[in-house]
Amino acid sequence: MTERPTDAPLWQRSSGQLARLKSRHRAERRFKAYGIAALVTAAGFLFLLLGGIAYKAHPAFLQTSIELSVYFDPAVIDPEGTHEPEVLRRADYGALISRSLAELFPEVTERKEKRALQKLVSPSARHELRALLLDDPGLIGRTERISFPAASDLDMLIKGQIARDVPETERRLSDRQIAWIDALDEQGAIDLGFNHRFFTNADSRYPETAGIWGAVVGSFFTLLMTLVLAFPIGVASAIYLEEFAPKNRWTDFIEVNVNNLAAVPSIIFGLLGLAIFLQVFELPRSAPIVGGLTLMLMTLPTIIITTRAALGAVPPSIREAAYGIGASPMQVVTQHVLPLALPGILTGTIIGMARALGETAPLLMIGMVAFIMEIPEGPFDPATVLPVQVFLWADRPERGFLEKTSAAIIVLLVFLIAMNAIAIYLRKRFEKKW
Amino acid sequence: MAVSAEESRDAVQDAGGGVTGEVKMATRGLDVFYGENQALHGVDIDILESKVTALIGPSGCGKSTFLRCLNRMNDIIETCRVEGEVTFDGADIYDRAIDPVQLRARVGMVFQKPNPFPKSIYENVAYGPKIHGLANSTSELDEIVEVSLKRAGLFDEVVDRMAEPGTSLSGGQQQRLCIARAIAVSPEVILMDEPCSALDPIATARVEELIDELRARYTIVIVTHNMQQAARVSQFTAFFHLGEIIEYGKTEKIFTDPAEQKTQDYITGRFG
Structure with missing residues (x-):
């Protein structure tokens, strides 16, 4: 840089000018800081919102299912052997599922207990079973391992949304039901997998089969x-x-x-x-x-x-x-x-x-x-x-x-x-x- | 129509300016209004065939407005109202029977700022012939494009980049592309509205040369702020001031021996 011929270099100012200059720079820095603070706040709220939703939503993409051996009993489904779709549609598939559950837990005989046991499987399981059979009537007379959606309460228990340590009266699942669930789990019949129903079904009364x-x-x-x-x-x-x-x-x-x-x-x-x-x-x-x-x-x-x-x-x-x-x-x-x-x-x-x-x-x-x-x-x-x-x-x-x-x-x-x-x-x- | 075709053709204005020759376009008592403001006051002028006519005058004097009357570009401006008579080969162009779309194919225009379409160089030139149906085949169209680009002195520079966008050219090239685009529809008159004001001196010299070459085939009316340019390229010059023609005559006479004091003041740089 060349020397300026005057005594005062270009950048030398009076103290008043310098003070003003400093305060101008400070104002600019403050303004920047406000802007950054606003941005960080906005980003933080957005993160909280999206994070909160994602955290709450992620279990919905998983669904507990129960695998049962179902015997497609001709006597229940099609006693006369007509293979008429109308007959197949009206058959009592709930009975088939009850029977499969009863085989797993032969000690359950009381009517009320039986109903509690059946409540572990989604009420929509019988519709799925019917759809399966209507698709392939050749299943009659055979025994298949079929995976059913678990009832919402069971699903919640597996996902940890229902605590085991609260008193039985304040819990949606009884101690007996939890014992059955644990027994099923030990047999490997319970599985927490991808919830494909959420992406293929329409709305439903039951959360386990409701889809988007x-x-x-x-x-x-x-x-x-x-x-x-x-x-x-x-x-x-x-x-x-x-x-x-x-x-x-x-x-x-x-x-x-x-x-x-x-x-x-x-x-x-x-x-x-x-x-x-x-x-x-x-x-x-x-x-x-x-x-x-x-x-x-x-x-x-x-x-x-x-x-x-x-x-x-x-x-x-x-x-x-x-x-x-x-x-x-x-x-x-x-x-x-x-x-x-x-x-x-x-x-x-x-x-x-x-x-x-x-x-x-x-x-x-x-x-x-x-x-x-x-x-x-x-x-x-x-x-x-x-x-x-x-x-x-x-x-x-x-x-x-x-x-x-x-x-x-x-x-x-x-x-x-x-x-x-x-x-x-x-x-x-x-x-x-x- | 006050003046018949024959009369108009013979109408030769010789108010000491020496404007004689074949009249291509003429105006009589032309008034133009933008809303309440009157931009032109009773303009009478004869534009001669195969000559370059320059329109000079200070900013806001109505040169561009006048130019835009000659191909009815003022129609686009909603508040604009044109009164009086503008003739092309003796026919009133503001007659109901005249379609401005057809008129503009015969009276082409080049604008102040180069405004090529955001399309390829080829498309820029081919667009006019296409919409007017001037070519019956692709090869004919190719020929029109080539001839137009050659006449605009641009062909050699763009021959291997026809598919590139017209906007990729330099300013001077873009303006010559716009001239080629105007030529492509075979107009009889070309209106130029300060065609060199956005160009550097070298590009300006190219365009001026080009204007001189084009004079053989086309009647050219050019608005310019550059007095030297008017002196270099034109044969006739009209001096506009406050919406009126102060003086119109042979270029050398206007620049060396103007009849009016105002013209003298303007060309010597005393105002404007």
Whole structure:
């Protein structure tokens, strides 16, 4: 560095200036510290929230099962040997399971005790057994080792949610039942494995067989309806308003109302859906078609606003270039403006859809809150959706549903994160530099 | 229409400026309003065929507005209102029967900032012929692209990178690409709105050379802030001030012996 010819170097200031400079730097450091503190707090809460949910949810992905030898007794299932599906469907499969249990514990003879023993196996076991036999009637007369879902109480005991050391009267399982469970465990009949039922079943009265798949499919159909309806209508409205509509009082009025609609509480849209789609058009209750239509009303303003913003962000020079070469207004929009606005439009749409995916309130109004045990096969079948499933399970008193609620939240979050990731990918994929 | 095609063609304005020749485009009593503001006041001018006409004047004097009237680009601006008459080969271009889309294919435009489409170099040039259906086959289209790029003096520089985006070129190349894009639809008139203002001196010299070459085939109207540029490339010059034409005539006369004091003041740098 060269010497400055003056006595005072450039950096030498009066004490007052120096003090001010110091305090400015201090203020800057303080400001940074506040920012970091805020970030750490936010991250900490997020971690606590997600960690808490994940901790509560992880047992839901495991399920205790009991393996029993079942003799498919022709005398019980099909006494006349007709092999008629109707006969097979009506047979008493519960009796087969009772018999298998009785063989394991021959000392249990009292009626009340027998019932307590049977309560270790999920009540849904007989439905699974029936499904198995209907699939393969050749099983009649044979003895098979079959794995049944354990009853929720047993499951809770194995997962450590029911303590063994509390007095018997305050426990959901009696000492006898615990003794049986231990005996079964010693035989290796009890196994804690991956809960595939959670990912393949619909809702159930029993926590051990309740699954999320029905809600996933319901959400899929609902969002599909929302997307199919809201995307073209929203994008077309936005293009018209932004590119073609004359600027007058009418378009101003429409614009103000679109902006207001985006701020309307979602339950109002639910009321609207109830009044119009269910009562006027008499569409089926609880169906994804109605859910989709209702969520469309909610998503449309978001899509219109983001699409208009994306179209407005396309530089006017591109429009001028296209007009200057003799492109018609339609060609300017479809061949130049839309491709450039596409990343923004897609991002806005996916974010709107993600909001629709997490929406509960409007769907309660149109009856998507019903208890539905069937996996919907189309948009007209009764269904529920993921957030409503969370809401339903959170309301259940059984201990087993607590973990299911958290697991359902995790599934919902996974879908939301996936949708946002797709939005980011699409934006990167279609973004053009100029 | 006040002036018939024949009259307009013969209409030769010779207010001491020496503007004589075949009239390609003409305006009579052209008023332009942006909402309440009047940007042009009764502009009368004859643009001669196969000549370069330069429009000079201080910022905000209405040069660009005037230029954009010649291919109806002002139609895009909602608040803009055009009154008076603009003729192209004697036909009123603001007539209801005239389709601005067709007009803009015959009166091309090059903008101040190079604005190639975010597409390949080839697509940039081929886009115009495609939408106007000028090529019947791919080979014909290839030929149009090649000829246009050659006339714009860009072909040799981009011959092996036709698939690269037009935006990857340098500023000067981009502007020549925009000129090639305008040429590709075989216009008769090319409007240039300060085509060199965003370019460095070397690129500017290339574009000026190009303008001189293009004069043989096209009628060119160029807006410029650079007086030397106007003197170098144009045969006729119009001086605009506050929305009016102060003086219009042969370029050498405007720059050496202007009739009006205002013109004299402007070209000698006393205001503007």
